[in-house]
Amino acid sequence: MCGIVGYIGPRDATPIILNGLKRLEYRGYDSAGIAVFNGGQLEVRKDAGKLSQLIDLVNKSPINGAPGIGHTRWATHGAPSQRNAHPHVSRNGRVVVVQNGIVENFLELKEELMAEGVEFQSDTDTETIVHLVEHYLATGLDLVEAARRTFNQIQGANVVVLMSADEPDKIVTARIGNAGGVVIGLGEDENFLASDTPAIMDHTRNVIFLESRQMATVTRSDVCIQTLDGNKIKPQTHSVSWDPVAAEKGEYRHFMQKEIHEQVRAVTDTLAGRVDFGRGEIRLPDLKLTKELANKIEKIYITACGTAAYAGMVGKYLIEKIARVPTEVVIASEFRYSDPVVDDKTVVLAISQSGETADTLAAMEEGRRKGAVVWSIVNAIGSQAMRTADGFISMQTGPEIGVASTKAFVAPLVDQYMLAILLADLRGVIDEKTRKALVADLRLIPDLVGRTLDREAEVEKVAYALKDVRDCLYLGRGINMPIAYEGALKLKEISYIHAEGYPAGEMKHGPIALIDKAMPVVCLAPKDPWHEKMISQIQQAKARGGTVIAIATDGDELIDGMADHILWVPETPWMLLPVVTVLPLQMLAYHIAAIRGLDIDQPRNLAKSVTVE
Numbered sequence: 362m363c364g365i366v367g368y369i370g371p372r373d374a375t376p377i378i379l380n381g382l383k384r385l386e387y388r389g390y391d392s393a394g395i396a397v398f399n400g401g402q403l404e405v406r407k408d409a410g411k412l413s414q415l416i417d418l419v420n421k422s423p424i425n426g427a428p429g430i431g432h433t434r435w436a437t438h439g440a441p442s443q444r445n446a447h448p449h450v451s452r453n454g455r456v457v458v459v460q461n462g463i464v465e466n467f468l469e470l471k472e473e474l475m476a477e478g479v480e481f482q483s484d485t486d487t488e489t490i491v492h493l494v495e496h497y498l499a500t501g502l503d504l505v506e507a508a509r510r511t512f513n514q515i516q517g518a519n520v521v522v523l524m525s526a527d528e529p530d531k532i533v534t535a536r537i538g539n540a541g542g543v544v545i546g547l548g549e550d551e552n553f554l555a556s557d558t559p560a561i562m563d564h565t566r567n568v569i570f571l572e573s574r575q576m577a578t579v580t581r582s583d584v585c586i587q588t589l590d591g592n593k594i595k596p597q598t599h600s601v602s603w604d605p606v607a608a609e610k611g612e613y614r615h616f617m618q619k620e621i622h623e624q625v626r627a628v629t630d631t632l633a634g635r636v637d638f639g640r641g642e643i644r645l646p647d648l649k650l651t652k653e654l655a656n657k658i659e660k661i662y663i664t665a666c667g668t669a670a671y672a673g674m675v676g677k678y679l680i681e682k683i684a685r686v687p688t689e690v691v692i693a694s695e696f697r698y699s700d701p702v703v704d705d706k707t708v709v710l711a712i713s714q715s716g717e718t719a720d721t722l723a724a725m726e727e728g729r730r731k732g733a734v735v736w737s738i739v740n741a742i743g744s745q746a747m748r749t750a751d752g753f754i755s756m757q758t759g760p761e762i763g764v765a766s767t768k769a770f771v772a773p774l775v776d777q778y779m780l781a782i783l784l785a786d787l788r789g790v791i792d793e794k795t796r797k798a799l800v801a802d803l804r805l806i807p808d809l810v811g812r813t814l815d816r817e818a819e820v821e822k823v824a825y826a827l828k829d830v831r832d833c834l835y836l837g838r839g840i841n842m843p844i845a846y847e848g849a850l851k852l853k854e855i856s857y858i859h860a861e862g863y864p865a866g867e868m869k870h871g872p873i874a875l876i877d878k879a880m881p882v883v884c885l886a887p888k889d890p891w892h893e894k895m896i897s898q899i900q901q902a903k904a905r906g907g908t909v910i911a912i913a914t915d916g917d918e919l920i921d922g923m924a925d926h927i928l929w930v931p932e933t934p935w936m937l938l939p940v941v942t943v944l945p946l947q948m949l950a951y952h953i954a955a956i957r958g959l960d961i962d963q964p965r966n967l968a969k970s971v972t973v974e
């Protein structure tokens with residue numbers, strides 16, 4: 362997970378930045394770098410590897426002065442290397458940038474810049490930003506306006522931080538799209554900024570959180586905030602608690618809400634180091650998937666519990682659709698007792714955020730006993746499910762604290778999409794063009810997630826309408842059917858409202874009897890291959906007096922006017938839709954529970970890690 366720390370003030374920036382980056386180290390990264398202005402002279406140190414290597418570099422060749430910015434990178438564009446590490450410097454050596462996120466339109470921007478004669482020094486998308494800023498500065502604009510123009514050209518969910526040797530009295534930062542956060546820490550004659558609150562908590566508790574599509578100009582004595590459209594905003598200062606747990610929550614009321622909003626970052630980070638957008642390739646080195654093994658596999662069993670199992674159900678669609686490998690999902694607590702047909706041509710793929718769930722570990726063990734290749738998709742680094750697997754994919758989303766799993770649900774959706782592409786490629790079932798198109802769609806995901814999360818206020822209104830219901834039915838079809846299960850699970854586990862997820866086509870075989878005025882029906886009806894079927898489902902529910910809450914794609918006129926409430930999601934490539942459609946359901950469950958005043962992060966009777974059978 363990329364981290365950013367910045368400092369402006371009378372002290373040396375280097376130790377402040379390195380200590381801040383250290384606080385973010387546990388989130389994972391593959392390279393690190395720092396840029397500091399020393400008497401107007403820009404100095405950069407960066408390298409692949411751990412922060413300790415950067416610290417060695419700085420010890421050998423110290424950099425003093427301020428302001429400064431530092432970054433830990435997880436590669437998305439170009440391998441982890443010295444040249445791809447941030448910060449990136451403009452051609453004239455006057456401007457420097459760090460970024461978290463993916464510049465979706467970087468190929469177009471890069472082509473335009475190259476046509477103007479810009480030679481790129483790295484393979485990164487980030488480098489386009491610094492060249493664009495330099496381009497606008499050359500037209501006579503000041504840094505803030507050059508940065509603003511640049512931010513408006515970038516598509517994606519990104520956090521960007523910039524400095525210029527010609528205006529060393531300021532750091533400019535922006536939150537473009539609903540990217541992971543930017544927190545600005547306010548000091549006495551000095552200011553700080555970071556991607557995460559813990560990075561600056563040694564220095565100040567008074568902070569400003571940037572909202573989506575806002576930028577800030579940070580000087581020693583002032584913070585000026587404006588929207589990316591150029592409208593000035595009066596900053597709202599928050600006082601962050603000294604309690605480290607509360608400090609970690611930052612601007613959010615609960616960890617679950619924080620983790621819901623961290624999903625832009627979660628999907629970006631799980632791509633990090635795995636996707637080469639330039640070549641349109643997927644690499645999952647920890648999975649140890651060779652061409653020989655890919656061609657040997659005859660069947661995949663996905664095994665997991667609860668939310669992780671629902672993620673696996675989406676994975677089944679993806680693996681079968683893209684790689685054409687027969688795939689079955691078996692709830693882990695059933696797997697070992699069902700005498701599954703497993704041999705050495707079978708893969709048992711376990712999904713678990715904790716990596717310590719007893720039933721999931723037992724299912725992995727059963728797979729191994731029967732001779733299968735055992736893989737896992739795990740969030741907790743070093744957990745048993747990671748250690749004991751023949752190959753694994755790390756979700757790379759950082760710790761999940763809320764008992765109700767959110768970011769550890771969307772990350773494995775993206776991981777399984779990548780796995781399906783890799784498998785398909787190695788088995789020769791997709792051509793290069795299809796592979797590149799599937800990989801290119803991944804670029805869109807962080808921004809789509811961010812835009813969906815931006816609609817939280819509308820979800821909250823619907824939450825008020827549903828806060829007193831006793832039961833709720835969730836219906837979905839095809840790739841969105843597991844999202845109906847997951848939406849219902851989220852609601853029941855944190856709001857204690859009885860909720861059922863159902864394959865929509867099954868409604869007429871029984872559950873339709875339940876529908877009346879008191880039974881809201883949440884219908885997943887985005888524009889996917891099952892869209893028309895879901896429309897008729899909505900009509901059937903309405904005909905029986907049900908209150909329908911539809912999850913629908915922006916601009917869907919068929920649904921507009923048909924459902925009682927609509928939670929809109931942006932148009933999304935259909936195989937990646939579950940990453941987006943689950944978000945309003947997470948927010949809905951969260952807000953209903955919040956309105957009911959419940960203990961959201963630690964719901965009754967539940968544990969984060971279920972280590973007993």
Ligand code: AGP
Nearest residue numbers: 667668669713714715718765766
């Ligand atoms: C999710 O919100 C639940 N708390 C629960 O279903 C969870 O997903 C399940 O217990 C599996 O946990 P794991 O991912 O740690 O294996």
